[in-house]
Amino acid sequence: MGDSDRKILVAGTGPAGLIAALLLAHHGYPVTLAGPVPRGRDRRTVALMRPSLEAIEPLGVLGKLLPETAPLRAMRLVDATGRLVRSPTVTFHAGEIGEEYFGLNIPNARLSEELAEAAKGSPLIEWHESLVGAWSCEAERVIATLDNGERLSAQLAIAADGRNSPARRAAGMSARTRTLPQSALVLNFKHTREHGFVSTEFHTRSGPCTQVPLPGMRSSLVWVLRPQDADTMNTLNDNALSLKLEEQLSSFLGRVTVEPERQIYPLSTLMPSRFGQNRIALIGEAAHVFPPISAQGLNLGIRDVEDIVAVVAAFRDDPGAPAAVTRYDALRRPDVLARSNSVNLLNASLLSGLLPAQIARSAGLGIIDSIPPLRALFMREGMRPGSGFSALLPLKGKDQAAESRS
Numbered sequence: 001m002g003d004s005d006r007k008i009l010v011a012g013t014g015p016a017g018l019i020a021a022l023l024l025a026h027h028g029y030p031v032t033l034a035g036p037v038p039r040g041r042d043r044r045t046v047a048l049m050r051p052s053l054e055a056i057e058p059l060g061v062l063g064k065l066l067p068e069t070a071p072l073r074a075m076r077l078v079d080a081t082g083r084l085v086r087s088p089t090v091t092f093h094a095g096e097i098g099e100e101y102f103g104l105n106i107p108n109a110r111l112s113e114e115l116a117e118a119a120k121g122s123p124l125i126e127w128h129e130s131l132v133g134a135w136s137c138e139a140e141r142v143i144a145t146l147d148n149g150e151r152l153s154a155q156l157a158i159a160a161d162g163r164n165s166p167a168r169r170a171a172g173m174s175a176r177t178r179t180l181p182q183s184a185l186v187l188n189f190k191h192t193r194e195h196g197f198v199s200t201e202f203h204t205r206s207g208p209c210t211q212v213p214l215p216g217m218r219s220s221l222v223w224v225l226r227p228q229d230a231d232t233m234n235t236l237n238d239n240a241l242s243l244k245l246e247e248q249l250s251s252f253l254g255r256v257t258v259e260p261e262r263q264i265y266p267l268s269t270l271m272p273s274r275f276g277q278n279r280i281a282l283i284g285e286a287a288h289v290f291p292p293i294s295a296q297g298l299n300l301g302i303r304d305v306e307d308i309v310a311v312v313a314a315f316r317d318d319p320g321a322p323a324a325v326t327r328y329d330a331l332r333r334p335d336v337l338a339r340s341n342s343v344n345l346l347n348a349s350l351l352s353g354l355l356p357a358q359i360a361r362s363a364g365l366g367i368i369d370s371i372p373p374l375r376a377l378f379m380r381e382g383m384r385p386g387s388g389f390s391a392l393l394p395l396k397g398k399d400q401a402a403e404s405r406s
C-alpha cells in the first residue's frame with residue numbers, strides 16, 4: 001500500500017480537476033491528483049469565454065487546440081416558443097464591446113486530452129490513476145483511500161469529482177438536487193451555408209436548441225428536449241434527424257447533415273449547502289449543476305479554480321485550515337448563486353406556460369436589446385461577473401474591483 005502526503009490533493013480528472021491541478025502547479029504548488037485518465041468519448045463542445053481562456057492560457061494547451069476551435073464573434077437569441085408573448089430576436093456582437101470574439105468553441109474530448117497530457121508532463125503533479133474509494137476528514141488533514149489501495153493524505157482536498165461527488169458527502173456538505181423534465185441531445189453537423197462565427201440559441205418550449213460554430217461549414221448542437229422526445233429523435237436515422245434539425249433551425253444554415261455519434265445528457269440542477277468544509281473545497285460540477293444555457297458551466301468551474309488558487313496563496317501554511325475553506329465558501333457563493341439562479345430562471349420561463357413568465361422574459365430581453373449601455377453590460381457580465389459593472393466605473397473603481405477579486 002503506497003502512502004503519499006502533500007499539501008493539496010485534487011480528486012477528479014474531468015476538465016475542472018485537471019485545470020485546477022495544472023493551475024496550482026503553474027503557481028508552484030506540488031499537487032497530488034487522483035482519478036482515471038479521461039477517455040475521448042465526450043461528444044460535447046464547450047464554449048469558453050475570453051476570461052476563461054485567459055485563465056488557462058498559461059497551461060499551454062490552447063495553441064494545440066486552436067485548429068479545432070472556432071471563435072464566437074456574435075450570439076443570437078431567437079424566441080421560437082410560439083407563445084402568445086414573444087421576445088424580439090436579439091444579437092450581441094463582440095465588436096460592440098471592443099472584442100474580436102466572446103470566446104472559443106472547443107471539443108471537450110480534445111480539451112481533456114491536452115489537459116491530461118500537460119498534467120502528465122508536469123513535474124509538480126503526482127497523478128494516481130484510480131478513483132477515491134473512501135474519505136476520512138480529520139482535524140489536521142484529509143485522507144483519501146484509493147480503489148487501488150493507496151492512501152493519500154493532504155491538508156486540503158479539492159473535490160472535482162463531479163455531480164455525485166463522494167468527497168462532498170464525506171465532508172458533510174448536503175446538496176439540493178432536482179431532476180429536470182429535459183434531456184440534451186448533443187451532436188455535430190455539417191451545413192451548406194456559412195455560420196459566420198455566430199452562435200444561435202433558439203428558445204423553444206422544451207428548452208434551448210443551440211448551434212455553436214466549429215471550423216469550416218460545421219457546427220455543434222445542444223438540443224434540449226423533453227426526455228421522451230430526445231429518445232425518439234435519437235432513434236431516427238441520420239437523414240431523418242438531419243431533416244428534423246433543418247426544420248428546427250428554419251434552414252438558416254441551409255442543408256444540414258448530422259454526423260454520426262450522438263449523445264443524450266439527462267438534465268438536473270444541484271446546489272450544495274456550502275462550497276467548502278472539513279478541509280474539502282468543491283469545484284466544477286461537484287459545486288454546481290444547471291442546464292446548458294448560455295455556456296456557463298465550465299466557465300463557472302474555471303472561476304472556482306481561480307478562487308481556490310487565490311485561497312491557497314493566502315493560506316500557504318495550511319491551505320485546508322477552517323479559515324481557508326470558509327474564505328473559499330464566501331468567495332464562491334455570490335457568483336455560483338447568481339449564475340445558477342439566472343440560468344434556472346430563464347429555463348423555467350421557457351418551460352412555463354404562464355403569461356407573467358413569458359412577459360418577464362420577453363420584456364427583459366427587449367429592454368436589454370434596446371438600451372446600448374445595458375447591451376454592453378449584459379455582454380460583459382455574460383463573459384465575467386463584475387466586469388460589466390466595472391466597465392461602467394471610473395478607472396480607480398475598476399482597479400479596486402480587480403483588487404477585491406485577487
Ligand SMILES: Cc1cc2nc3c(=O)[nH]c(=O)nc-3n(C[C@H](O)[C@H](O)[C@H](O)COP(=O)(O)OP(=O)(O)OC[C@H]3O[C@@H](n4cnc5c(N)ncnc54)[C@H](O)[C@@H]3O)c2cc1C
Binds near residue numbers: 011
Ligand atoms: C450538453 C451540455 C453542454 C455544455 N456546454 C457547455 C459550454 O458550452 N460551456 C460551458 O462552460 N459549460 C458547458 N457545459 C457544462 C460543462 O460541460 C461542465 O461544467 C463540465 O464538463 C464539468 O466538468 P467537471 O470536471 O466538473 O465534471 P466531470 O467532467 O463530470 O468530471 C468529474 C470527474 O470526477 C471523476 N470522479 C468521479 N468520482 C470520483 C472518485 N470517487 N474519485 C476520483 N475521481 C472521481 C470522474 O471520473 C470524472 O473524471 C455543458 C454541459 C452539458 C450537459
